Amino acid sequence: MRVTTLLAATVVALVAGIVTGSADMAFAAAGQPTDWALGFQDSRSPVMDDLIWFDNFLLVLITAISIFVLALLIIIMVRFNAKKNPEPSKTTHNTLIEVVWTVAPILILVVIAVPSFRLLYKQMEVPEADLTIKAIGYQWYWGYEYPDHDGLFFESLMLEDDELAEGQPRLLATDTEVVVPVNATVRLQVTSEDVIHAWAIPSFGVKMDAVPGRLNETWFRATEVGTYYGQCSELCGIRHAFMPITVKVVTQEEFDEWILWAKEEYAAAPSAYEVADVQR
Structure with missing residues (x-):
């Protein structure tokens, strides 16, 4: 199951359990959709295994980026607010920071692209069939x-x-x-x-x-x-x-x-x- 939905699915499971008497129905099963389900259906093929792995991998990456950006915002709000800095900085640019925020997204996209293209190839390249x-x-x-x-x-x-x-x-x-x-x-x-x-x-x-x-x-x-x-x-x-x-x-x-x-x-x-x- 997709990691992003684990927490939300648990909450829905409790609600579903109260309403219907079954908490299991909050999690998608293999084969068909289920009531109150969140996330993918359970995998029953190698391609779906890789799709779920890639989805979870992206979730971890996006979560890490979101936490990093949130931390930066909090630091800026605490350290550089008007009360602590009555005279704001007149800095116009910073070469190191500009290089980092250009190179880092490129590297992140490369990290995403490699497993993405590998999965695409696996989906489209038909192996010897039975x-x-x-x-x-x-x-x-x-x-x-x-x-x-x-x-x-x-x-x-x-x-x-x-x-x-x-x-x-x-x-x-x-x-x-x-x-x-x-x-x-x-x-x-x-x-x-x-x-x-x-x-x-x-x-x-x-x-x-x-x-x-x-x-x-x-x-x-x-x-x-x-x-x-x-x-x-x-x-x-x-x-x-x-x-x-x-x-x-x-x-x-x-x-x-x-x-x-x-x-x-x-x-x-x-x-x-x-x-x-x-x-x-």
Whole structure:
């Protein structure tokens, strides 16, 4: 969890505990948002681990700078107020101070830039993948294709309130799920058939725009079995808020069984698009 929110989350936890009888709900869990939560959802991927570390690192740096600036202000107010200095200094410049306040911010920015670029590279450079999934955005649902498994394709729509099973979260559960094996590197290709969408799963640290006519790539490696939820994160029309994403992480054996089942279950499902014949 992000360090900045630890104190505030504790206070909210006490309030939540009084109101609802549970203090645990103040802290974001993995997989889905929770009531009264502050900060990131728990990490379930290497990229999200690094994102949380970088966020905490920036917090420490910014806190140190803020304390330093506050200390300087207090010293100036105490030592150089009008009562103690009836005749103010006529100093116009100080070369050493000017060099320090120019060089120090540059060094701070370099310290921030190095892990920032390293993280950016890690997000964008797709490692050798165990599985490829293509996510296609539509108004307002997602289609998924597994090119490595005979082009397996299915669509995923949000469950309405009267369709929810016990334990399924409202506005996040879908009628079908993206299924991936745990600890497998998944190459995710993202595109759209109409307007710009964005495929995002907070616990994986993944967010990629789905742009019509363009194929964007990213990746994730889920490190724990479970069900994880996300949503379209690009305003895409009147039902933008009703375009959730469900990813189910299972063991390799369960994934192999699901693939066999899905090939039969979705064999008759019509493709959402057709490739036109081109005559030359």
